[in-house]
Amino acid sequence: MCRRAIRSVRRRCSPVLERLRENRLDAGLLVTPLQEPGITERHLFYEDYVVYVSPSESVYRKRYVLADDIDTRRLWLLEEGHCMRSQIMRLCELKKAGAPMSNFQYEAGSVETLKRMVETRHGITIIPELALEELTPRQAKVVKQRLLDALHAEILRSLPRTMLTPQGKDVLKLAPADR
Numbered sequence: 001m002c003r004r005a006i007r008s009v010r011r012r013c014s015p016v017l018e019r020l021r022e023n024r025l026d027a028g029l030l031v032t033p034l035q036e037p038g039i040t041e042r043h044l045f046y047e048d049y050v051v052y053v054s055p056s057e058s059v060y061r062k063r064y065v066l067a068d069d070i071d072t073r074r075l076w077l078l079e080e081g082h083c084m085r086s087q088i089m090r091l092c093e094l095k096k097a098g099a100p101m102s103n104f105q106y107e108a109g110s111v112e113t114l115k116r117m118v119e120t121r122h123g124i125t126i127i128p129e130l131a132l133e134e135l136t137p138r139q140a141k142v143v144k145q146r147l148l149d150a151l152h153a154e155i156l157r158s159l160p161r162t163m164l165t166p167q168g169k170d171v172l173k174l175a176p177a178d179r
Contacts, residue, residue, distance in 0.1 A: 013083035031083035048129045049091070051144040052115055054122040065144045067092045076117045076125040079109055088126050115139065 017036060019025035032041050051065045059069050070092055078085040108114045114125040119139070132143065 012079075012081035013086070014081040031087055034083065049088070049126045050129060050132065051124060052118050052127050052142055053124040053144060054118050054142065056122045057124055059124065059144070060142070062144065070124060074123045076108060076114050076123050078111070078114065084111075084128065091126070118142065 013030055013034075016025065016028040016030060017034070017039065020028055020039060029044070032043060034041060051059070051070070053060050053065070057071075057074060059065050059071075062069065072092060075092070077088060108117060111127050111131050114127065115131075117123065118125050119142075132140070135143070
C-alpha cells in the first residue's frame, strides 16, 4: 500500500492550475467553474456570494443587490490570479467593453482585507457565504440579504394566505365553465 502525505497550502488560482497541468500537484481546491482545458472539475459544494457594503453607499439601503446595482468604480476586488476574482468579474460583467472602473484600483490578497477596506475606506465588495461565519455583529450589518431569500419572501408576501399551507390542497375545487 502506497501512502502519500497530504499537505494543505493556500495559493492563488493560477499557480495551482500551473502545478496541476505540470503534474506537480495531484489535486487542488478551487473556485469553479474554471473551464480550463485538461483540468477535471468535481464540485464539492455550492456557495453563494453576498454583497458586503459600507453604510455610506447608496446600495446599502436596498434589501437585495443585483449585479447592475454595483458601481464598479466603488468595488474592491481580490488581486489578479484569485479564482474568486474571476467569478466576480463574470458575475458583474466587468470584462465587458465599457464597464467603468475607478481611476484608483486597490486589489487585496484576502477576503479579510476586502472587508477591512469596505469598513475603513467605504465602497463595496463581494464575499463568499462561508466568510459570514467569521463576522462580528457589527460586520453582519453591512451584508446584504441574498437575492433568493429576498425573492422568496417577496413572493410569499404577494400570495393569498390560503396558498401558504398545504391544508386541503389535495382536494380539487370545481369552477363552473359558464362564468
